[in-house]
Amino acid sequence: MAHSVKRYHGLMDWLTTVDHKKIGILYLLAGGLFFLIGGIEAILIRIQLMQPKLDFVSAETFNELITMHGTTMIFLAVMPIIFALMNAIIPLQIGARDVAFPFLNALGFWTFFFGGVLLNLSWVIGGAPDAGWTSYMPLASNTYSNTHGVDFYSIGLQIAGIGTLLGGINFLVTIINMRAPGMSFMRMPMFTWAVFITSALILFAFPAITVGLVLLTFDRLFGANFFEVANGGNAVLWEHIFWIFGHPEVYILIVPAFGIISEVISTFSRKRLFGYSSMVFATILIGFLGFMVWAHHMFTAGLGPVANALFSIATMLIAVPTGIKIFNWLFTLWGGQLTFNTSSLFAIGFIPTFVMGGVTGVMLASAPADFQYHDSYFVVAHFHYVIVGGLVLGLFSGLHYWWPKMFGRLLNETLGRLTFWTFFIGFHLTFFVQHFLGLMGMPRRVFTYLPNQGFDTLNLISSIGAFLMGVGTIIFLLNITITARKPKDAANDPWGDGRTLEWTIPSPAPEHNFTQIPLVRGLDAYWKEKVAGNKEMPASEPIGPIHMPSASIIPFLMSVGLFIAGFGFMFAKDEFASSFVGMLFNNYIVAIIGLLITFGGMFCRSVFDDHGWHIEPEDLEDKGVKA
Amino acid sequence: MSGHAHLDNKLPHQPELATLEGRNKVLGFWLFLGGESVLFGTLFATFLALRDQIADGKPGTELFQLSTVALATFLLLTSSLTSVFATQALHRHNVKSMVNWLIVTVVLGLGFLGLEIYEFFEYVHEGHKFSTSAFSSSFYTLVGFHGAHVAFGVVWITILIAQIFKKGLTVVTAPKIYVAGIYWHFIDVVWVFIFTVVYLMGKVG
């Protein structure tokens, strides 16, 4: 039974894989692609704003660019790259052979991918969304945004959102049920903790935006009146629903970065994380408070003084656990032996940058002062400090750190440092001056500005910084390309100071991860064994056949079905040159075909059991992969 | 997977938790229901925010026929009880009783759906269309989302019954039955809220 396993090769292997490590690479590729698209959009925005009254892109195109830049970066670039690291590392860090639901994992990736493709196809069919990534009504309604742009936004994000939600549930269950023996919750690595909390936030935040997007779709496609003021709808309601999701989303983004930084700083200063338990507590608190502060995005919407005061205080409270984290990192470094390399440079660059983003957050929390900051470039500067200066620096750090574990090759150190310095300097050039632009009266989302307002020089500096960040990204791509040609020669623990379980197995990890599931005897399990003089982890089980899930094309097909259905609903009321095509769309036939494919996939999955296959102990010996 | 090797009489007391896959499925499903709670919570919040915005349409006080809704409620609550019986039969490894209770659950669910569809037709007939007002849109979306969940549950449980006939009760099928059971309870709980918030509060005005 075990030896008759059907194996796919080449492209088909990637389309059908349920291996978390391969799915991690898929997330990285797709997320990286969207990151480049979002980056190009950012560069176009900065070219247009380089000088006053430029006519590089039209006002309409500019609004499409800012909308797609925000949406792409948040939903399609940084979240998938977070998922890439989650997939690549979490099962290895907790000593598991895979995630809890390998099939759902693949489904999650493909729905995200097809949702993202659908959203980006708006550039070539029917116009991109142009109402901002927040898509406030009534601007996003049919009346004021009459292309299909916002439909692409709402349907694309719904499809992509399914993937995110599945991922969140999957990692929660994986972390709760599949930790290696001995790994109690308080022995979990900090990155695992961060992913655990992020997944919980995803679980409770994403359904809210799904509902919001459904309501938006109903308003636009089926004549509902949720936000249609003339028939009793309420435009401010959209703001509430959006931000009830939107604020936790910010923490969904930043919490994994906290985890990455904790791992990297601890490894490269050769010290255990200072105040581990207060770090865990602070992260939980941040996640919890993240749900109580959404209205600080709406201080100027007119919620009244009581709400504004309460949300001001709640928001400021988040500074306390965040401060705890910052000082814990500083004191992890204190007394350590810090090695400087690309990964640790990005982590060290993260600390001051994130602090600056954090303190402007406290400033924004003060509602009366926010009346000035709100929707100005000050806010643009603030959230880029948090998301780029926080999360993206964290992701770069994590990618350089775990690259050998994902691909078996160490990234080039010289190019890596060059990436860091260009990106880091470019980042601060771009966004530091934007604080002042905002304070000097420049609103955000303006496609141009008039001369003589004092905005010219700072905007020029900002644009130059953006180009520099672009250069940094190109160097990173170059580094990847060059490294890919090198032999796979990374050691199990290429940094020499690895502390957690992923460094106990070969780089890249074999298909089954662990030949024997290890026994965990403390926090920083591997480090503990090393200090005790052991070369390997103690095993918690004898060597035996390893059960593996079967590859399947169904996740891919189910996502294609949703993709087709999305188009079917979107164009159902359009007129077509060909009457046959018109007939297919106008009678919802396309939409129904798409849904049938998806539900058919679900049906097959339920009815035909996946028995999986086994790796026998002889096979393990043959390949010479020993834990 | 050696699930098929198990015979019914060798199943453990809680066959749904016998394998890691089963435990994952049950925990994952509970978490999924956590997400579903947020989904319905948001729909309820939307409905509460918009329930008085009737524009040119009729208000709930004139519209709702509590007798139909009460009957639907009765059917759904009873089906929740029968699904408990099915789960108890599952734990006793009594396949026949389990399947019978599942069939009763499906039939009651279908009855509920029939009443709901009838009710919606009546409302549309009275001019309470999806696009009439913010109230009507949020009413149909909230109640319709629940209805779609019931419909999905009916189809799902039907497929599971067929699987039980074909594969028998194993450590692979047991978690599916168990999970469908908690799904059905969840739908029921949501309906209790809908009945209270939408219909009773709507009838009072």
Next chain:
Amino acid sequence: MMNRWHAVKRLLPILAGLALLLSACGRADLSTLQPQGPIAEKQYDLMKLSIGMMTVVVVIVFVILGYVLVRFRKRPGQTDIPKQVEGSHKLEIIWTVIPIILLVILVIPTVKYVFEFAEDYSKDKNAVQVKVTSHQYWWEFEYPQYGVKTGQELVIPTSKKISLQLNTADVLHSFWVPSLFGKIDTNPEGTTNKAYFEAPKAGVYFGKCAELCGPSHALMDFKVKAVDDAKFDEWVKEMKAPAVLPEDPALAATFEQKCLSCHAVGDKGGTLGPNLTGIGNKQAIASVLLGTDGTVEENLKTWISDPVKVKPGSKMPKVPLTAEELDGISKYLANYKLNYDNSGN
């Protein structure tokens, strides 16, 4: 204890320098850092307080980080294992309690100003009531106490509180006068917002739309013009004076037919577009064509001949006018001036 005090003393000049640096930023009629009215001043005080506190935090982190990076880098030949410190309750309590204290210091004025800024003057007879209605892409200001409606230029007396009631006619906009008041969103009817502000110093202040509202969001500027009471009264009088139509009867007929269907002058005309009374005095035509772009007459011609070219997505249509009509109407409007600013002293 003394040492700490010295550290604080050393920080003081940094803070003073920072305040100086901040206030050098931007134009006095536009920047939030050079407040010209009491509300903006209080906001600026709050900004200074928070920026000052936050600068201290940032400096502390930078100093510790800098020290750690220099002192605790790995040195060649270092093979011993550093002490694995679990944590320190004392330190952790310190960096929990100090931020809480800082936040309390910030919360007190925050809450105070939240309630102060939310005071309602909409029933106050001594305040000037203004109904603000935002449109894609212009601002309408109605003075119910005076029976006056104007567009794009909010003329106010320096001695009184200005009480605003804001709504939008289409999509969300946000009313922002950085040097006077901050901002408040304009929501659709039913969620009317209220706000108030004062401008004790006479002058013209920049206003901006701060909520994405379509292609010309960037071009939705307006002005707040604060004048003394005598001038304000004179302005009201002149706004209510009978319309002065073009002298040429043919041109007057064209103007009435093609322009006044949407716009108003004096007591005549419609309300779909901004009121044109006194447009000859305004600093900007269509909020973005300034003196640097041409004379008022030239700017009017540029605007009328192709509004969408100046403001993408503008609702003003390209009105079919002959070249002579365009010239005549532009000239007439450019000369349609009010004299209130020259009255009094």
